[in-house]
Amino acid sequence: MSIRHGLLALLERGQMYGYQLRAAFEESTGSTWPLNIGQVYTTLARLERDGLVRPLPENESGQRPYEITDAGRADLALWFATPISRADRPRDELSIKLALALTTPGVDVRSVVQTQRTATMRALQEFTRLKYTSDKPEDLPWRLVLDAMIFQTEAEVRWLDHCETSLVRHRPAPIRAVDHAEAVDRAGDEARR
Structure with a gap:
């Protein structure tokens, strides 16, 4: 808005x-x-x-x-x-953060997902608690905003589950470091061919 x-x-x-x-x-x-x-x-x-x-x-x-x-x-x-x-709507910082975490060396993406899931679940619990604090008709506008926040938070949890499943399914093969001596040997083998 x-x-x-x-x-x-x-x-x-x-x-x-x-x-x-x-x-x-x-x-x-x-x-x-x-x-x-x-x-x-x-x-x-x-x-x-x-x-x-x-x-x-x-x-x-x-x-x-x-x-x-x-x-x-x-x-x-x-x-x-x-x-x-x-x-x-504004850009979704969480999706951008996870996309960058996937391509940034040294970032434990699963940890990023788990940290976010914990915070999101905590927010969901708080929103749900707030929902039941009042049922007066004059609180309806506030409760509708709160319901939207609950639905968005639930959707975020489902999306984080999807991200975790995708990480397991599409786990890239570990990149093996090649030491200098091995690289020189390979280069020599290539030159001899």
């Missing part, structure tokens, strides 16, 4: 200033995506520049609320109507 569209969705609820937006964003995502207040104000500045939000006069506390514009509503509606493409 883009912060841009998250803030637009929150402003569709009503006028808010930066700290309210940050708190509402974290509440809506169950604090699974911590948001820096600097990100909020930087994003608000871009949204204002693009005509998607407008600042309102400061309130008595000196805070400047923002409201969504018609152009912002149209942009938000388009975002909700457009499916998220796999290409739009």
Whole structure:
């Protein structure tokens, strides 16, 4: 999810200033995506520049609320109507890490997989524990985010199992070091032929 569209969705609820937006964003995502207040104000500045939000006069506390514009509503509606493409998602650091581990000399790939599996299982247990802490209707948005995290974590465990199976099935033959004397002998044999 883009912060841009998250803030637009929150402003569709009503006028808010930066700290309210940050708190509402974290509440809506169950604090699974911590948001820096600097990100909020930087994003608000871009949204204002693009005509998607407008600042309102400061309130008595000196805070400047923002409201969504018609152009912002149209942009938000388009975002909700457009499916998220796999290409739009961030790169998967774990798959890149394992691919590099396979081709980097001296890396124990099985150990990398096992270390990740342990961390992933620990996260799965924590997410599952959190899932049963509340069943109130107002917690539904947070629980849906948590369910997505559980499903993604379960998929990661299955993928790590697949990686381990593939490592066993496609174990490369060990590379035998050739010492200098043997290399000289071979070169001499080749020259005599």
